[in-house]
Amino acid sequence: xxxxxxxxxxxxxxxxxxxxxxxxxxxxxxxxxxxxxxxxxxxxxxxxxxxxxxxxxxxxxxxxxxxxxxxxxxxxxxxxxxxxxxxxxxxxxxxxxxxxxxxxxxxxxxxxxxxxxxxxxxxxxxxxxxxxxxxxxxxxxxxxxxxxxxxxxxxxxxxxxxxxxxxxxxxxxxxxxxxxxxxxxxxxxxxxxxxxxxxxxxxxxxxxxxxxxxxxxxxxxxxxxxxxxxxxxxxxxxxxxxxxxxxxxxxxxxxxxxxxxxxxxxxxxxxxxxxxxxxxxxxxxxxxxxxxxxxxxxxxxxxxxxxxxxxxxxxxxxxxxxxxxxxxxxxxxxxxxxxx
Numbered sequence: 001x002x003x004x005x006x007x008x009x010x011x012x013x014x015x016x017x018x019x020x021x022x023x024x025x026x027x028x029x030x031x032x033x034x035x036x037x038x039x040x041x042x043x044x045x046x047x048x049x050x051x052x053x054x055x056x057x058x059x060x061x062x063x064x065x066x067x068x069x070x071x072x073x074x075x076x077x078x079x080x081x082x083x084x085x086x087x088x089x090x091x092x093x094x095x096x097x098x099x100x101x102x103x104x105x106x107x108x109x110x111x112x113x114x115x116x117x118x119x120x121x122x123x124x125x126x127x128x129x130x131x132x133x134x135x136x137x138x139x140x141x142x143x144x145x146x147x148x149x150x151x152x153x154x155x156x157x158x159x160x161x162x163x164x165x166x167x168x169x170x171x172x173x174x175x176x177x178x179x180x181x182x183x184x185x186x187x188x189x190x191x192x193x194x195x196x197x198x199x200x201x202x203x204x205x206x207x208x209x210x211x212x213x214x215x216x217x218x219x220x221x222x223x224x225x226x227x228x229x230x231x232x233x234x235x236x237x238x239x240x241x242x243x244x245x246x247x248x249x250x251x252x253x254x255x256x257x258x259x260x261x262x263x264x265x266x267x268x269x270x271x272x273x274x275x276x277x278x279x280x281x282x283x284x285x286x287x288x289x290x291x292x293x294x295x296x297x298x299x300x301x302x303x304x305x306x307x308x309x310x311x312x313x314x315x316x317x318x319x320x321x322x323x324x325x326x327x328x329x330x331x332x333x334x335x336x337x338x339x340x
Contacts, residue, residue, distance in 0.1 A: 041067065041071060043067050044064065044067050044068075044071075047060060047063055047064045047067060048064075051064065056087060057087075058083075058084045058085075058087035058088035058091070058094060059084070059088075061080045061081070061083040061084035061087065062080070062081070062084040062091075062093065062094055062097055064080045065077045065078075065079075065080035065081040065084060065097050065101065066097065068080060069097075069100065069101055069104055072104075074101060074104055074105045077101045077104070078098070078101045078102075078105070081094070081097040081098045081100075081101050082098060084097060085097075085098055092118060092121070092122040092125050092127075092128070095114060095117065095118045095121070095122075095128075096118065096125075096127055096128065096131075098114055099111045099114040099115050099118070099128070099131060100131075102114060103131070103135075108135060108138070108139075111131075111135065112132065112135055115128045115131050115132045115135070116132070119132070124155050126152040126155050126156055126159060126162075129148045129149070129151050129152040129155075130148065130149065130152050130159070130161055130162060130165060132148045133145040133146075133148035133149045133152070133162075133165050134165065136148065137165065137168065137169060137172075140172075142169050142172075142173065145165065145169055146166070146169065149162050149165050149166055158189050159189065160186045160187070160189035160190035160193050160196070161186070163182045163183070163185040163186040163189060164182070164183060164186040164193065164195065164196050164199075166178075166182040167179045167180070167181075167182030167183035167185075167186060167196070167199065168199070170182055171199065171203065176203055179199075179203060180200065180203055180204075183196045183199055183200045183203075184200065187200070187218075191218075192222055194219050194222045194223055194226070194229075197215045197216070197218040197219040197222070198215070198216075198219050198228065198229060198232065200212075200215040201213075201215035201216040201219065201229075201232055201233075201236070202232065205232070205235075205236045205239070208239065208240055210240075212236050213233065213236065213237075216229055216232050216233040216236065217233070219232075220233065225256050227253055227256075227257045227260055227263075230249055230250075230252055230253040231250075231253060231260070231262065231263060233249050234246045234247075234249035234250045234253065234263070234266070235266070237249060238266060238270065243270050243274045243275075246266075246270065247267060247270060250263045250266065250267050259287075259290075259291040260291070261288045261291040261292040261295055261298070262288075264284050264285070264287045264288035264291060264298075265284070265285065265288040265295065265297065265298050265301065267284045268281045268282075268283075268284030268285040268288065268298070268301060268302075268305075269281070269301065271284060272301070272304070272305055272308075278304075278305035278306075278308040278309055279305070279309065281301075281302075281305050282302055282305045282306070285298045285299075285301050285302035285305065286302065289302070294325050295325075296321075296322045296323075296325035296326040296329055296332075297322070297329075299318045299319070299321045299322040299325070299332075300318065300319060300322040300329065300331055300332040300335070302318045303315040303316070303317075303318030303319045303322065303332070303335060304335065306318060307335065307339070312339055315335070315339060316336065316339055319332045319333075319335050319336040319339070320336065323336070
């Protein structure tokens with residue numbers, strides 16, 4: 001039976017951003033209370049009370065804009081970011097907050113314009129330079145991105161994010177050696193840089209180099225509940241045929257993320273192909289399907305298990321369901337044809 005083992009998909013740091021025009025008025029209390037009830041944030045409630053007591057405090061609006069941004073309430077975030085800026089235009093962070101909200105709303109032009117304004121007004125602001133570099137990277141303007149990164153490093157040569165961005169560009173353009181070197185410099189500057197450890201793990205894992213485990217472990221130490229890091233480590237162990245080790249890490253992932261569909265699928269695949277236990281594998285594939293009803297490969301895999309158990313009716317049903325989701329899925333079509 002032909003199985004597709006689901007790979008690790010590299011997570012990347014893309015900043016996205018905001019387009020609605022802000023208003024100058026403070027939101028009326030009814031709207032604020034309604035939003036607060038909807039998202040139930042104690043932090044937001046506390047900030048609302050502080051703002052009512054001190055309505056001209058730019059720092060409070062800046063802080064609330066960040067809370068709204070984290071909660072993906074982008075219109076509210078933009079309104080507060082603009083209020084903070086109107087109250088205090090001497091603070092570069094207030095300009096940066098407006099740019100960040102534009103990023104989050106995918107309004108890259110207004111974000112870029114704001115960042116360029118910051119660089120003119122605050123020429124030593126490395127955050128703005130690196131955000132511009134990210135924007136250029138996003139649209140594959142690599143030379144312009146390098147220009148901004150190098151400008152930031154001239155101001156401060158110890159910025160981890162600058163080296164991470166360089167590594168990301170090198171990785172994107174296929175220069176793995178320079179990508180690894182830049183990422184390693186990033187973690188030398190900041191030994192808590194989760195994304196850099198993850199990308200280093202990915203690059204070493206692609207070569208089946210056991211150093212990948214060291215980088216994944218560093219990422220897990222930073223964030224022990226990261227499904228991304230745990231899945232990456234388990235998938236590497238699976239790829240190098242350390243199936244028991246992979247299953248242990250997959251179990252650890254499921255302990256806090258029980259509906260992680262690719263983990264359930266891969267555990268089913270190991271259980272079927274390696275452990276030769278199609279009955280138990282069916283349980284994993286069923287859980288994967290429950291987690292993602294459109295998981296075509298899981299239907300096919302469960303069908304293969306049913307076939308192994310001579311339960312041809314259930315096998316055919318799963319093959320048909322797989323083909324309903326992915327009509328051109330070859331293994332299911334072949335299995336269905338063979339079952340006739």
